[in-house]
Amino acid sequence: MKSIGPINALYPMPTTLVGAAVNGKPNFLTVAHVGILNHGTPQYLSIGLGKIHYSNNGILENKAFSICLPPEDLMVETDYCGIMTGKKTDKSVLFDIFYGETEKAPMIHQCPVNMEFKLHDVLDYQTHDIFIGELIQTYADDSVIAGGKIDIAKLRPLLFDMASKKYWALGNPVGNCWSSGKSLK
Amino acid sequence: MKSIGPINALYPMPTTLVGAAVNGKPNFLTVAHVGILNHGTPQYLSIGLGKIHYSNNGILENKAFSICLPPEDLMVETDYCGIMTGKKTDKSVLFDIFYGETEKAPMIHQCPVNMEFKLHDVLDYQTHDIFIGELIQTYADDSVIAGGKIDIAKLRPLLFDMASKKYWALGNPVGNCWSSGKSLK
Numbered sequence: 175m176k177s178i179g180p181i182n183a184l185y186p187m188p189t190t191l192v193g194a195a196v197n198g199k200p201n202f203l204t205v206a207h208v209g210i211l212n213h214g215t216p217q218y219l220s221i222g223l224g225k226i227h228y229s230n231n232g233i234l235e236n237k238a239f240s241i242c243l244p245p246e247d248l249m250v251e252t253d254y255c256g257i258m259t260g261k262k263t264d265k266s267v268l269f270d271i272f273y274g275e276t277e278k279a280p281m282i283h284q285c286p287v288n289m290e291f292k293l294h295d296v297l298d299y300q301t302h303d304i305f306i307g308e309l310i311q312t313y314a315d316d317s318v319i320a321g322g323k324i325d326i327a328k329l330r331p332l333l334f335d336m337a338s339k340k341y342w343a344l345g346n347p348v349g350n351c352w353s354s355g356k357s358l359k
Numbered sequence: 360m361k362s363i364g365p366i367n368a369l370y371p372m373p374t375t376l377v378g379a380a381v382n383g384k385p386n387f388l389t390v391a392h393v394g395i396l397n398h399g400t401p402q403y404l405s406i407g408l409g410k411i412h413y414s415n416n417g418i419l420e421n422k423a424f425s426i427c428l429p430p431e432d433l434m435v436e437t438d439y440c441g442i443m444t445g446k447k448t449d450k451s452v453l454f455d456i457f458y459g460e461t462e463k464a465p466m467i468h469q470c471p472v473n474m475e476f477k478l479h480d481v482l483d484y485q486t487h488d489i490f491i492g493e494l495i496q497t498y499a500d501d502s503v504i505a506g507g508k509i510d511i512a513k514l515r516p517l518l519f520d521m522a523s524k525k526y527w528a529l530g531n532p533v534g535n536c537w538s539s540g541k542s543l544k
Binding site for chain 2: 176186190208211215220224249283297304309311332333336346348351356
Protein backbone atom coordinates (compact mmCIF):
# COMPACT_ATOMS: atom_id res chain seq x y z
CA MET A 175 0.00 0.00 0.00
CA LYS A 176 1.65 3.21 -1.09
CA SER A 177 0.72 6.90 -1.11
CA ILE A 178 -0.09 8.14 -4.60
CA GLY A 179 -1.14 11.70 -3.71
CA PRO A 180 -4.70 12.98 -3.29
CA ILE A 181 -6.10 11.21 -6.37
CA ASN A 182 -9.88 10.89 -6.42
CA ALA A 183 -10.55 7.18 -7.00
CA LEU A 184 -14.31 7.12 -6.38
CA TYR A 185 -15.15 5.58 -9.73
CA PRO A 186 -16.98 4.41 -11.74
CA MET A 187 -19.77 6.94 -11.49
CA PRO A 188 -22.94 7.01 -13.59
CA THR A 189 -22.58 9.18 -16.66
CA THR A 190 -25.50 11.60 -16.92
CA LEU A 191 -26.80 14.25 -19.24
CA VAL A 192 -27.83 17.30 -17.23
CA GLY A 193 -30.60 19.27 -18.90
CA ALA A 194 -31.14 22.98 -18.37
CA ALA A 195 -32.88 25.79 -20.18
CA VAL A 196 -30.33 28.47 -21.06
CA ASN A 197 -31.49 31.73 -22.59
CA GLY A 198 -34.81 30.02 -23.25
CA LYS A 199 -33.35 27.06 -25.13
CA PRO A 200 -32.71 23.49 -23.97
CA ASN A 201 -29.11 22.50 -23.39
CA PHE A 202 -27.48 19.27 -22.24
CA LEU A 203 -24.13 18.78 -20.50
CA THR A 204 -22.40 15.47 -19.76
CA VAL A 205 -21.78 15.15 -16.01
CA ALA A 206 -20.41 12.21 -14.03
CA HIS A 207 -19.40 14.15 -10.94
CA VAL A 208 -22.67 13.57 -9.19
CA GLY A 209 -23.78 12.51 -5.75
CA ILE A 210 -26.55 11.03 -3.66
CA LEU A 211 -26.86 13.10 -0.50
CA ASN A 212 -29.60 11.39 1.50
CA HIS A 213 -32.09 8.56 1.18
CA GLY A 214 -35.68 9.63 1.72
CA THR A 215 -38.37 12.11 0.84
CA PRO A 216 -37.52 14.73 -0.22
CA GLN A 217 -34.63 13.13 -2.06
CA TYR A 218 -31.60 15.33 -2.73
CA LEU A 219 -28.87 14.78 -5.32
CA SER A 220 -25.89 16.90 -6.28
CA ILE A 221 -24.16 17.73 -9.54
CA GLY A 222 -20.76 19.40 -9.66
CA LEU A 223 -20.37 21.73 -12.64
CA GLY A 224 -17.26 23.70 -13.46
CA LYS A 225 -18.10 27.39 -13.46
CA ILE A 226 -16.99 27.76 -17.06
CA HIS A 227 -19.98 25.75 -18.25
CA TYR A 228 -22.83 27.32 -20.18
CA SER A 229 -25.54 25.46 -18.23
CA ASN A 230 -24.84 26.99 -14.83
CA ASN A 231 -26.58 30.31 -15.46
CA GLY A 232 -29.62 28.50 -16.83
CA ILE A 233 -29.95 26.39 -13.70
CA LEU A 234 -29.57 29.48 -11.51
CA GLU A 235 -32.10 31.44 -13.55
CA ASN A 236 -34.79 28.75 -13.78
CA LYS A 237 -34.07 27.01 -10.48
CA ALA A 238 -34.64 23.69 -12.22
CA PHE A 239 -32.62 21.03 -14.02
CA SER A 240 -32.80 17.41 -15.08
CA ILE A 241 -30.54 14.39 -14.74
CA CYS A 242 -31.05 12.10 -17.73
CA LEU A 243 -29.50 8.62 -17.81
CA PRO A 244 -28.13 7.71 -21.23
CA PRO A 245 -27.81 4.01 -22.05
CA GLU A 246 -24.77 2.47 -23.75
CA ASP A 247 -26.42 2.98 -27.14
CA LEU A 248 -26.28 6.74 -26.62
CA MET A 249 -22.54 6.85 -25.90
CA VAL A 250 -21.54 8.86 -28.97
CA GLU A 251 -24.20 11.53 -28.40
CA THR A 252 -23.40 11.61 -24.68
CA ASP A 253 -19.70 12.09 -25.31
CA TYR A 254 -20.44 14.80 -27.85
CA CYS A 255 -22.41 16.70 -25.17
CA GLY A 256 -19.25 16.65 -23.02
CA ILE A 257 -17.01 17.93 -25.83
CA MET A 258 -19.13 20.74 -27.28
CA THR A 259 -20.28 23.87 -25.45
CA GLY A 260 -23.84 25.12 -25.65
CA LYS A 261 -22.41 28.60 -26.19
CA LYS A 262 -21.61 27.66 -29.77
CA THR A 263 -23.53 24.45 -30.47
CA ASP A 264 -27.22 23.58 -30.30
CA LYS A 265 -26.94 20.14 -28.71
CA SER A 266 -30.71 19.84 -28.30
CA VAL A 267 -31.09 18.82 -31.96
CA LEU A 268 -29.59 15.43 -31.07
CA PHE A 269 -32.59 14.41 -29.01
CA ASP A 270 -36.38 14.33 -28.79
CA ILE A 271 -37.09 16.58 -25.84
CA PHE A 272 -39.91 16.69 -23.32
CA TYR A 273 -40.69 18.72 -20.23
CA GLY A 274 -42.24 17.82 -16.90
CA GLU A 275 -43.76 19.60 -13.96
CA THR A 276 -41.27 22.45 -13.68
CA GLU A 277 -41.56 23.19 -17.42
CA LYS A 278 -37.95 24.44 -17.20
CA ALA A 279 -35.95 21.22 -17.15
CA PRO A 280 -35.54 19.65 -20.60
CA MET A 281 -35.43 15.85 -20.68
CA ILE A 282 -34.65 13.27 -23.34
CA HIS A 283 -36.93 10.62 -24.81
CA GLN A 284 -33.90 8.56 -25.90
CA CYS A 285 -32.83 8.27 -22.24
CA PRO A 286 -34.96 5.54 -20.66
CA VAL A 287 -34.77 7.27 -17.26
CA ASN A 288 -34.98 11.01 -16.59
CA MET A 289 -35.13 12.78 -13.23
CA GLU A 290 -36.51 16.28 -12.77
CA PHE A 291 -35.27 18.58 -10.01
CA LYS A 292 -36.09 21.86 -8.37
CA LEU A 293 -32.93 23.71 -7.36
CA HIS A 294 -32.60 23.42 -3.59
CA ASP A 295 -29.21 24.97 -2.89
CA VAL A 296 -25.93 25.96 -4.52
CA LEU A 297 -22.53 25.44 -2.91
CA ASP A 298 -19.69 27.65 -4.10
CA TYR A 299 -16.52 25.54 -4.48
CA GLN A 300 -14.08 27.90 -6.14
CA THR A 301 -13.93 26.45 -9.66
CA HIS A 302 -17.23 24.57 -9.35
CA ASP A 303 -20.88 25.27 -8.60
CA ILE A 304 -22.39 22.36 -6.70
CA PHE A 305 -26.08 22.33 -7.55
CA ILE A 306 -28.23 20.44 -5.06
CA GLY A 307 -31.57 19.40 -6.49
CA GLU A 308 -34.74 18.20 -4.85
CA LEU A 309 -36.12 15.33 -6.91
CA ILE A 310 -39.63 16.20 -8.09
CA GLN A 311 -40.44 13.45 -10.54
CA THR A 312 -38.82 10.51 -12.29
CA TYR A 313 -39.80 9.45 -15.81
CA ALA A 314 -39.04 5.96 -17.06
CA ASP A 315 -39.64 4.05 -20.26
CA ASP A 316 -41.54 0.78 -20.00
CA SER A 317 -38.59 -0.97 -21.65
CA VAL A 318 -36.49 -0.59 -18.46
CA ILE A 319 -39.18 -1.38 -15.90
CA ALA A 320 -39.60 -4.85 -14.45
CA GLY A 321 -41.72 -5.73 -11.45
CA GLY A 322 -42.64 -2.07 -10.99
CA LYS A 323 -39.00 -1.00 -10.60
CA ILE A 324 -36.23 0.26 -12.82
CA ASP A 325 -34.17 -2.74 -13.95
CA ILE A 326 -30.59 -1.51 -14.15
CA ALA A 327 -29.58 -4.42 -16.40
CA LYS A 328 -32.17 -3.28 -18.94
CA LEU A 329 -31.11 0.36 -18.57
CA ARG A 330 -27.47 -0.49 -19.38
CA PRO A 331 -26.00 2.67 -17.84
CA LEU A 332 -22.80 4.22 -19.09
CA LEU A 333 -20.23 4.30 -16.30
CA PHE A 334 -17.39 6.82 -16.21
CA ASP A 335 -13.86 6.33 -14.92
CA MET A 336 -11.43 9.24 -14.82
CA ALA A 337 -8.15 7.26 -14.71
CA SER A 338 -8.82 5.31 -17.91
CA LYS A 339 -10.88 8.11 -19.51
CA LYS A 340 -13.27 5.41 -20.65
CA TYR A 341 -16.94 4.62 -20.46
CA TRP A 342 -17.61 1.18 -18.97
CA ALA A 343 -20.59 -1.14 -19.07
CA LEU A 344 -22.31 -2.59 -16.04
CA GLY A 345 -21.37 -6.20 -15.35
CA ASN A 346 -23.32 -8.97 -13.68
CA PRO A 347 -24.89 -9.05 -10.23
CA VAL A 348 -22.54 -10.63 -7.70
CA GLY A 349 -24.64 -10.79 -4.54
CA ASN A 350 -27.47 -9.49 -2.42
CA CYS A 351 -27.28 -6.40 -0.21
CA TRP A 352 -28.29 -6.63 3.46
CA SER A 353 -28.12 -10.38 3.01
CA SER A 354 -24.79 -11.86 1.89
CA GLY A 355 -23.04 -10.56 5.03
CA LYS A 356 -25.34 -12.45 7.40
CA SER A 357 -23.08 -15.50 7.05
CA LEU A 358 -20.50 -13.69 9.23
CA LYS A 359 -22.86 -13.18 12.16
CA MET B 360 -42.14 7.51 -20.80
CA LYS B 361 -44.25 7.55 -17.66
CA SER B 362 -44.02 9.24 -14.26
CA ILE B 363 -43.05 6.79 -11.53
CA GLY B 364 -42.80 9.23 -8.62
CA PRO B 365 -39.63 10.83 -7.26
CA ILE B 366 -37.57 7.63 -7.31
CA ASN B 367 -33.82 8.15 -7.12
CA ALA B 368 -32.39 6.23 -10.08
CA LEU B 369 -28.80 7.45 -9.96
CA TYR B 370 -27.28 3.98 -9.76
CA PRO B 371 -25.04 2.08 -9.71
CA MET B 372 -22.82 3.86 -7.23
CA PRO B 373 -19.50 2.61 -5.88
CA THR B 374 -19.89 0.69 -2.63
CA THR B 375 -17.46 2.02 -0.03
CA LEU B 376 -16.41 1.30 3.51
CA VAL B 377 -16.24 4.55 5.46
CA GLY B 378 -13.71 4.40 8.27
CA ALA B 379 -13.94 6.51 11.40
CA ALA B 380 -12.56 6.38 14.91
CA VAL B 381 -15.43 6.26 17.38
CA ASN B 382 -14.73 6.46 21.08
CA GLY B 383 -11.11 5.78 20.25
CA LYS B 384 -11.75 2.60 18.28
CA PRO B 385 -11.83 2.03 14.51
CA ASN B 386 -15.24 1.46 12.95
CA PHE B 387 -16.36 0.84 9.37
CA LEU B 388 -19.73 1.55 7.78
CA THR B 389 -20.89 0.52 4.30
CA VAL B 390 -21.87 3.60 2.30
CA ALA B 391 -22.89 3.90 -1.36
CA HIS B 392 -24.62 7.26 -1.11
CA VAL B 393 -21.53 9.20 -2.00
CA GLY B 394 -20.66 12.03 -4.32
CA ILE B 395 -17.92 13.80 -6.22
CA LEU B 396 -18.37 17.53 -5.75
CA ASN B 397 -15.63 19.11 -7.83
CA HIS B 398 -12.63 18.13 -9.90
CA GLY B 399 -9.40 19.72 -8.77
CA THR B 400 -7.14 20.48 -5.86
CA PRO B 401 -8.33 20.46 -3.16
CA GLN B 402 -10.62 17.61 -4.12
CA TYR B 403 -13.91 17.36 -2.22
CA LEU B 404 -16.16 14.31 -1.89
CA SER B 405 -19.36 13.77 0.07
CA ILE B 406 -20.81 10.89 2.04
CA GLY B 407 -24.44 10.85 3.17
CA LEU B 408 -24.88 9.08 6.51
CA GLY B 409 -28.21 8.56 8.26
CA LYS B 410 -28.06 10.27 11.65
CA ILE B 411 -28.79 7.00 13.43
CA HIS B 412 -25.36 5.68 12.52
CA TYR B 413 -22.65 5.15 15.09
CA SER B 414 -19.89 6.61 12.90
CA ASN B 415 -21.26 10.15 12.69
CA ASN B 416 -20.10 11.27 16.13
CA GLY B 417 -16.64 9.87 15.47
CA ILE B 418 -16.29 11.86 12.27
CA LEU B 419 -17.51 15.01 14.00
CA GLU B 420 -15.17 14.50 16.95
CA ASN B 421 -12.03 13.68 14.97
CA LYS B 422 -12.78 15.75 11.87
CA ALA B 423 -11.41 12.93 9.75
CA PHE B 424 -12.67 9.87 7.94
CA SER B 425 -11.66 7.44 5.20
CA ILE B 426 -13.35 6.08 2.10
CA CYS B 427 -12.06 2.56 1.43
CA LEU B 428 -12.90 0.75 -1.82
CA PRO B 429 -13.66 -2.93 -1.28
CA PRO B 430 -13.18 -5.26 -4.26
CA GLU B 431 -15.67 -7.98 -5.24
CA ASP B 432 -13.76 -10.48 -3.11
CA LEU B 433 -14.65 -8.49 0.00
CA MET B 434 -18.41 -8.50 -0.66
CA VAL B 435 -19.40 -10.57 2.36
CA GLU B 436 -17.37 -8.47 4.80
CA THR B 437 -18.61 -5.28 3.15
CA ASP B 438 -22.23 -6.33 3.40
CA TYR B 439 -21.71 -7.33 7.03
CA CYS B 440 -20.47 -3.79 7.78
CA GLY B 441 -23.79 -2.49 6.42
CA ILE B 442 -25.88 -4.86 8.52
CA MET B 443 -24.18 -4.61 11.91
CA THR B 444 -23.86 -1.47 14.03
CA GLY B 445 -20.60 -0.45 15.66
CA LYS B 446 -22.59 0.24 18.83
CA LYS B 447 -22.76 -3.49 19.46
CA THR B 448 -20.21 -5.07 17.13
CA ASP B 449 -16.47 -4.60 16.72
CA LYS B 450 -16.27 -4.65 12.93
CA SER B 451 -12.59 -3.72 12.93
CA VAL B 452 -11.60 -7.32 13.69
CA LEU B 453 -12.52 -8.22 10.10
CA PHE B 454 -9.65 -6.24 8.63
CA ASP B 455 -5.97 -5.37 8.92
CA ILE B 456 -6.06 -1.67 9.70
CA PHE B 457 -3.64 1.15 9.03
CA TYR B 458 -3.62 4.90 9.57
CA GLY B 459 -2.32 7.76 7.48
CA GLU B 460 -1.52 11.42 7.95
CA THR B 461 -4.52 12.38 10.07
CA GLU B 462 -3.93 9.41 12.42
CA LYS B 463 -7.70 9.44 13.01
CA ALA B 464 -9.08 7.77 9.87
CA PRO B 465 -8.76 3.97 9.95
CA MET B 466 -8.13 2.31 6.59
CA ILE B 467 -8.10 -1.28 5.37
CA HIS B 468 -5.19 -3.26 3.94
CA GLN B 469 -7.64 -5.66 2.21
CA CYS B 470 -9.07 -2.71 0.22
CA PRO B 471 -6.68 -2.03 -2.66
CA VAL B 472 -7.58 1.67 -2.64
CA ASN B 473 -8.16 3.86 0.43
CA MET B 474 -8.74 7.61 0.53
CA GLU B 475 -8.12 9.72 3.62
CA PHE B 476 -10.08 12.92 4.31
CA LYS B 477 -10.10 15.89 6.61
CA LEU B 478 -13.66 16.95 7.43
CA HIS B 479 -14.35 20.13 5.47
CA ASP B 480 -18.04 20.76 6.14
CA VAL B 481 -21.24 19.09 7.36
CA LEU B 482 -24.65 19.68 5.78
CA ASP B 483 -27.69 19.00 7.95
CA TYR B 484 -30.33 17.19 5.86
CA GLN B 485 -32.98 16.23 8.40
CA THR B 486 -32.41 12.46 8.64
CA HIS B 487 -28.88 12.59 7.21
CA ASP B 488 -25.55 14.24 7.95
CA ILE B 489 -23.75 15.01 4.70
CA PHE B 490 -20.04 14.95 5.48
CA ILE B 491 -17.89 16.76 2.95
CA GLY B 492 -14.28 15.69 3.05
CA GLU B 493 -11.14 17.25 1.65
CA LEU B 494 -9.02 14.48 0.15
CA ILE B 495 -5.62 14.46 1.86
CA GLN B 496 -4.01 11.29 0.59
CA THR B 497 -4.83 8.20 -1.46
CA TYR B 498 -3.25 4.83 -0.74
CA ALA B 499 -3.19 2.12 -3.39
CA ASP B 500 -1.87 -1.40 -3.60
CA ASP B 501 0.57 -2.19 -6.41
CA SER B 502 -1.79 -4.92 -7.59
CA VAL B 503 -4.28 -2.33 -8.90
CA ILE B 504 -1.80 0.12 -10.42
CA ALA B 505 -0.91 0.06 -14.09
CA GLY B 506 0.96 2.77 -15.94
CA GLY B 507 1.10 4.88 -12.77
CA LYS B 508 -2.69 4.96 -12.42
CA ILE B 509 -5.36 2.98 -10.65
CA ASP B 510 -6.68 0.36 -13.07
CA ILE B 511 -10.38 0.01 -12.32
CA ALA B 512 -10.56 -3.38 -14.03
CA LYS B 513 -7.93 -4.69 -11.60
CA LEU B 514 -9.69 -3.06 -8.64
CA ARG B 515 -12.99 -4.80 -9.48
CA PRO B 516 -15.21 -2.40 -7.51
CA LEU B 517 -18.46 -3.47 -5.94
CA LEU B 518 -21.32 -1.44 -7.42
CA PHE B 519 -24.57 -0.85 -5.54
CA ASP B 520 -28.07 -0.58 -6.97
CA MET B 521 -31.00 0.27 -4.70
CA ALA B 522 -33.84 -1.07 -6.90
CA SER B 523 -32.43 -4.59 -7.17
CA LYS B 524 -30.78 -4.48 -3.72
CA LYS B 525 -27.80 -6.17 -5.33
CA TYR B 526 -24.10 -5.63 -5.70
CA TRP B 527 -22.97 -5.60 -9.32
CA ALA B 528 -19.62 -6.08 -10.99
CA LEU B 529 -18.01 -3.68 -13.42
CA GLY B 530 -18.35 -4.72 -17.05
CA ASN B 531 -16.12 -4.02 -20.01
CA PRO B 532 -14.97 -0.69 -21.43
CA VAL B 533 -17.29 0.48 -24.21
CA GLY B 534 -15.59 3.63 -25.49
CA ASN B 535 -13.30 6.57 -24.94
CA CYS B 536 -14.34 9.79 -23.18
CA TRP B 537 -13.73 13.14 -24.88
CA SER B 538 -13.15 11.17 -28.05
CA SER B 539 -15.99 8.93 -29.24
CA GLY B 540 -18.30 11.93 -29.67
CA LYS B 541 -16.00 13.68 -32.15
CA SER B 542 -17.60 11.70 -34.96
CA LEU B 543 -20.72 13.89 -34.61
CA LYS B 544 -18.85 17.16 -35.17
